[in-house]
Amino acid sequence: MKIVTICGAGIGSSGILKVNAERVLRKLDIEATVVAADIGSVREVAADAQVILTSAEFVDAIGTTFADVIVIENYFDTAELSAKLETALG
Amino acid sequence: MSLPPLPQSAIVIAAEASDWRAAVTLAGEALARSGAARPAYSAEMIRMIEEHGPYVVIAPGLALAHARPGPDVLADGLSIVTLATPVNFGHPHNDPVRVVLGLAVTSSSEHLAAVAAVANVFNDSTAITDLAEATSAEQVQAIMAVEP
Numbered sequence: 001m002k003i004v005t006i007c008g009a010g011i012g013s014s015g016i017l018k019v020n021a022e023r024v025l026r027k028l029d030i031e032a033t034v035v036a037a038d039i040g041s042v043r044e045v046a047a048d049a050q051v052i053l054t055s056a057e058f059v060d061a062i063g064t065t066f067a068d069v070i071v072i073e074n075y076f077d078t079a080e081l082s083a084k085l086e087t088a089l090g
Numbered sequence: 091m092s093l094p095p096l097p098q099s100a101i102v103i104a105a106e107a108s109d110w111r112a113a114v115t116l117a118g119e120a121l122a123r124s125g126a127a128r129p130a131y132s133a134e135m136i137r138m139i140e141e142h143g144p145y146v147v148i149a150p151g152l153a154l155a156h157a158r159p160g161p162d163v164l165a166d167g168l169s170i171v172t173l174a175t176p177v178n179f180g181h182p183h184n185d186p187v188r189v190v191l192g193l194a195v196t197s198s199s200e201h202l203a204a205v206a207a208v209a210n211v212f213n214d215s216t217a218i219t220d221l222a223e224a225t226s227a228e229q230v231q232a233i234m235a236v237e238p
Contacts, residue, residue: 008142012156012200015205057143072182075148076212
């Protein structure tokens with residue numbers, strides 16, 4: 001499975017989301033590759049992704065996609081991440 | 091996984107900022123003081139927010155100001171500005187911001203180790219409040235687990 005985290009620069013916030021998503025996936029025992037990318041490359045990077053993790057600002061720019069777009073409010077709250085990933089993947 | 095350098099010159103305690111632009115500028119000036127970025131990096135960070143919205147407010151009370159690696163980044167570095175009066179960035183859930191982290195990284199490929207270290211600190215849910223209430227640069231370094 002492929003999960004893409006999206007932010008404006010492709011560094012910083014999307015990196016934090018990637019690191020915390022990997023932590024949560026390990027705990028949930030789910031195998032996935034998590035890639036951090038910037039909004040400009042979302043079409044290319046997320047073309048074969050099942051899930052896109054991002055913040056509300058980017059939902060419109062991501063546009064139509066086959067992936068589940070999950071909006072994360074608190075990037076450090078692994079409980080929020082865990083619950084939303086479980087719902088999407090369960 | 092180690093945190094980007096956070097020297098005392100890159101820490102500002104209880105700063106006054108009239109709005110989010112002023113707060114981000116303070117974080118950029120702190121990165122310039124420590125030698126991590128050129129002064130123009132502040133404007134880059136502001137432009138990211140103008141372009142994409144307040145998504146940099148990634149947790150309640152915390153903004154992670156950053157732009158892309160580029161000519162205005164001189165070295166990997168972190169800065170921390172705590173605000174005497176919290177400011178709104180326009181985020182639907184995480185306003186007002188009490189702590190601004192400035193992040194400069196020289197290459198996209200190497201930034202993940204740096205942000206993993208940042209994530210380690212803030213996965214402790216008390217870290218943001220502890221930083222907001224810190225009264226010295228030494229305290230901030232201790233919370234961030236930086237050797238003074």
